Amino acid sequence: MLREELRRQTALGIEAERLTRNGFMVPDATVIELVRRWLSEHPRKFVFDGFPRTLVQAEALEKTVSQKRSALDIVFFFDVSDETIFERVMNRVTCGQCGQSFSANLHLAPGQSVCPGCGGALGRRADDTPEVLEHRLVEYRENTEPLVAYYQKRGLLWPLSAAESPDQVFAEIAAALDPSKYSL
Numbered sequence: 001m002l003r004e005e006l007r008r009q010t011a012l013g014i015e016a017e018r019l020t021r022n023g024f025m026v027p028d029a030t031v032i033e034l035v036r037r038w039l040s041e042h043p044r045k046f047v048f049d050g051f052p053r054t055l056v057q058a059e060a061l062e063k064t065v066s067q068k069r070s071a072l073d074i075v076f077f078f079d080v081s082d083e084t085i086f087e088r089v090m091n092r093v094t095c096g097q098c099g100q101s102f103s104a105n106l107h108l109a110p111g112q113s114v115c116p117g118c119g120g121a122l123g124r125r126a127d128d129t130p131e132v133l134e135h136r137l138v139e140y141r142e143n144t145e146p147l148v149a150y151y152q153k154r155g156l157l158w159p160l161s162a163a164e165s166p167d168q169v170f171a172e173i174a175a176a177l178d179p180s181k182y183s184l
Contacts, residue, residue, distance in 0.1 A: 001034050002026065003099070021127040025053055025139055032060040039064055054143045058150055074176060075151040078162035078169075082137055089133050093122040106166075 005013030016026045052058040091104045097120025151157040158176050
């Protein structure tokens with residue numbers, strides 16, 4: 001949602017990009033309002049990636065969802081070491097044309113500099129630096145990590161080892177989202 005705001009060059013998108021480029025999170029109130037707006041325009045079935053990131057956001061999401069007479073079914077926790085995160089971020093490249101991200105050592109041939117999807121030029125994001133990543137990890141430990149206990153207490157947490165291959169992680173997610181288990 002924030003990327004869409006940036007693509008549209010809204011004030012929110014520009015401010016969000018400035019904050020995240022420097023390793024900061026977008027303020028809770030801004031993200032909550034954006035999600036509320038999105039949920040009001042979409043059916044009750046949804047999957048969020050990267051939201052909520054704080055307890056305040058989690059509580060607001062639960063309130064918003066309950067007002068729609070619905071509930072959260074499952075919350076995935078992608079468990080991965082700081083070392084693996086660092087390696088993945090330092091190997092990430094993004095297409096300047098279509099915005100698709102790739103792992104240089106997983107999805108591309110050595111030295112490949114052209115997007116396999118659209119042919120655009122591949123490059124590193126400006127915020128993919130060791131300094132910004134270290135700041136993000138501090139923010140994560142302070143603001144997001146408490147969500148593990150929060151959702152575990154509610155019986156919604158589904159931990160996954162994100163160090164596994166993408167295919168293996170996808171298979172675990174697909175199994176967890178078996179429609180016979182939820183009101184999907």
